[in-house]
Amino acid sequence: MMVVRPIQADDYTALRELARKTGPGFTSLQDNDEQVAGKIEAALEAFKPSSLPDEALYLFVMEETDTGDVVGICGIEAAVGLSEPWYNYRVGTLVHASRELNVYNQIHTLTISNDHTGYSELCTLFLSPEARHSKNGALLSKSRFMFLAEFPQRFNEYLIAEMRGYSDDKGVSPFWEGLGRHFFSLDFAEADTLSSMDKVFIAELMPKNTIYTNLLPKDAQEAIGKTHEATTPARKLLEAEGMRYTGYIDMFDGGPTLVSRTNDLRAVQDSRYVKAHVMNDKTEHQPEGEFYLVSTTDFASFRCCMTAVDIVGNHVVGLPQAVADALQITEGTTVRIVPMASGRRF
Known part of the structure; x- marks a missing residue:
């Protein structure tokens, strides 16, 4: 029997083992002792009955009751971007037209955005490969909707979920190679790890002006809004519950951000x-x-x-x-x- 429950202090070893399995691009749970310990500490603080912090992190684990093994993790951030900036790219469109030359071009653009500041976020969804069967992934993900429905006062009216962007079988992100590397001079995995610890350097190094996507390599353009193969089932699940891609992407791997009003989610509403x-x-x-x-x-x-x-x-x-x-x-x-x-x- 699988049960999803709040994380506990003695789950550190199990969570540390899960973190070793996530791989590049999984920003919210990396193979890093300090990050794992910090997440457990933040979650324990959030679950204190008298606590109602603005930026609470609610972390849950999936436990196999017969063995006591922890096989998955998921979380909800009460609000993002309040104490440190929350960045993503907004995908827009510019039209360049000339009646005299009979030219009409629609060009996609990328603009740095903080539009989701204060939104609640579904985060840190990971299930051990050996447990990916019997609807366990759906239970792990959708259990958060039941918590949202039960304690709406702890969350924002709007909810986002950042989907892991596309990378090849070697962990290389074409979006990063085509754009971010030119400004950071770092490998994708290294920059992604740094972003999970400190987002200030993003503002310091990324270009402030609008980026025309047609100037990027073709494979980088094709990766915009594209989901990592391992994350595609999670995206489909969230979209079936009512979340939608509205043109916001991750600044590092180009993965889509899904958005919904919290009360419009099927499981919350029904x-x-x-x-x-x-x-x-x-x-x-x-x-x-x-x-x-x-x-x-x-x-x-x-x-x-x-x-x-x-x-x-x-x-x-x-x-x-x-x-x-x-x-x-x-x-x-x-x-x-x-x-x-x-x-x-x-």
């Missing part, structure tokens, strides 16, 4: 409260069929699982004992549920 009936494994028929996300209403001890349920009337669901144990709930506990499938509504 989830509802029910009472839990914990089913007897020996005397009651166990539920089958469609999976639901089921989450608790507690803050510091928030938990989320996916399971088939028996819906009794409009206010009660039957849950297998193993699910109740994973959620740490008992008979009659109020839980939040929503259909797992993005196309389903109650």
